[in-house]
Amino acid sequence: xxxxxxxxxxxxxxxxxxxxxxxxxxxxxRRSIFASGEDHYTKEQQESWAHGLTANGYTECAKDGEVYIxxxxxxxxxxxxxxxxxxxxxxxxxxxxxxxxxxxxxxxxRAFINISQIKPDKITLSASAPAKTFYEKYGxxxxxxxxxxxxxxxxxxxxxxxxxxxxxxxxxxxxxxxELSLMLAGQKRVAxxxxxxxxxxxxxxxxxxxxxxxNFPEISQDLYDLIKIRESQLMSFDTAAxxxxxxxxxxxxxxxxxxxxxxxxxxxxxxxxxxxxxxKLLDYPDEAINYYIERRRQRLEEKHG
Ligand SMILES: CC(C)(COP(=O)(O)OP(=O)(O)OC[C@H]1O[C@@H](n2cnc3c(N)ncnc32)[C@H](O)[C@@H]1OP(=O)(O)O)[C@@H](O)C(=O)NCCC(=O)NCCS
Numbered sequence: 399x400x401x402x403x404x405x406x407x408x409x410x411x412x413x414x415x416x417x418x419x420x421x422x423x424x425x426x427x428r429r430s431i432f433a434s435g436e437d438h439y440t441k442e443q444q445e446s447w448a449h450g451l452t453a454n455g456y457t458e459c460a461k462d463g464e465v466y467i468x469x470x471x472x473x474x475x476x477x478x479x480x481x482x483x484x485x486x487x488x489x490x491x492x493x494x495x496x497x498x499x500x501x502x503x504x505x506x507x508r509a510f511i512n513i514s515q516i517k518p519d520k521i522t523l524s525a526s527a528p529a530k531t532f533y534e535k536y537g538x539x540x541x542x543x544x545x546x547x548x549x550x551x552x553x554x555x556x557x558x559x560x561x562x563x564x565x566x567x568x569x570x571x572x573x574x575x576x577e578l579s580l581m582l583a584g585q586k587r588v589a590x591x592x593x594x595x596x597x598x599x600x601x602x603x604x605x606x607x608x609x610x611x612x613n614f615p616e617i618s619q620d621l622y623d624l625i626k627i628r629e630s631q632l633m634s635f636d637t638a639a640x641x642x643x644x645x646x647x648x649x650x651x652x653x654x655x656x657x658x659x660x661x662x663x664x665x666x667x668x669x670x671x672x673x674x675x676x677x678k679l680l681d682y683p684d685e686a687i688n689y690y691i692e693r694r695r696q697r698l699e700e701k702h703g
Contacts, residue, residue: 403472404615406622408634410477410501412508414598415466420453422476423468426493427451433494438527439554446550447526456481464488465598467508469501480505485518490529500634506536508636511594514564517575522560530557537561570693572686577641581609586681587646588653592617593635600641612650614638620661653679666698 403411431448439447456466459481469478469492478492478501487509492502513521525533530540538559545553566575573580573589578599580586603609617638625632642650653676660672670691677687 401472401474404618404622404637406618406632406635406637408500408632410469410471410496410499410634412467412469412504412597412636414601415456415460415468415479417457419466419468419476419479420456423456423466423479423491424451424453426476426478427489427491429494430491430497433497434526434528443548443552443554446552447548447554449548449550451549459483459488465512467505467512467598469496469505471496478502478505480509482509482513485513485516485521487513487521487523502532503536504634504636506533507594508597511591512596512599514575515578515596515599517566517579519563520561521564522558525557525559527555527557530559533559568683569686569689572682573680578603578609580681581641581643584643587643588650588679588681589641590614590638590653590657590680591636591641592638593621595636595639597636597639604641607644610642610644610647610650612640612642612654614640614654614657617657617661649679670695 401411403409428448428451431444434444436444456464460466462483464481464483466479466481468476471477477496478490480490481488487506490502490505490509492505510521521538523533523538524546525538525540534540538561540557540559542558543555544558546556547553564575573586577586577589577591578596581589582603600609600611604611615637618635621635621638622632640650640654656672656676656679660669660676664672673691673694674687677690
């Protein structure tokens, strides 16, 4: 099955796991273990690490609470995946034929934004030796090295890694990490996510009809055009979305219109008026809106007088 990819997908897209992905996942999982070379682990260790990988294993882990995000190509074939459970990243594997295409980073960031919805203090993972520097690049720090007994019984050295304590602010992005819980409690009517979209966290509630989703590719296109002007190397990112409570479609559409107007050239007063309206529509407290507007005003005055 072919599906449409946006320019900012850069040849692949992320979606939630389906049981029928599991065979392709087991295959790429195995290939990615063997592709890491023998700088870190011997052939025997790699075989033991890849031992006993079955398609059914993902179903079992999913039943046990692991959430999978799958990267698929334009034919909807899995080329990488990431699993997470609570605030832990459990695994990240990219098919060797597709490594170096920004897929690992994007999966890691998508897992991060999903996990953020439970507002954890930090995010943890156990890194294989060849992947340690990849995680360090994105702010994960090693807090210990240990031997992990693989499925085949042979030990490999792995690193327990974690982010610094995640800071949440009452002023800037006052709902960050709380969008889903506030919406489920009826205290927030609309949420907006641009280049990082916690699709997997929201999806079960959309299926149950508790939350509605409106994809917002227009804003992603605008972001893509902006980055294209500034950088030759383009990063891939999620398609933006607006989530809203049933019955709040008009509010969502008003927010969409305001956000689109903000991508245009505006007078300074209109710019602030729109930002204030956006904050109101997002149900942010007045203090947070005022703080944000003041900061933007100060910065604009410093820059342009
Ligand atoms: C580690 C892994 C997930 C990275 O995925 P990837 O899609 O190839 O990585 P990306 O293309 O997103 O790379 C993003 C950045 O990280 C860098 N990077 C990728 N792999 C790296 C590694 N092993 N060490 C250091 N940096 C790495 C890239 O150079 C790139 O940097 P840049 O933006 O400056 O160019 C992938 O190589 C893999 O599946 N490895 C084997 C399985 C494994 O060990 N998984 C981890 C188990 S815990």
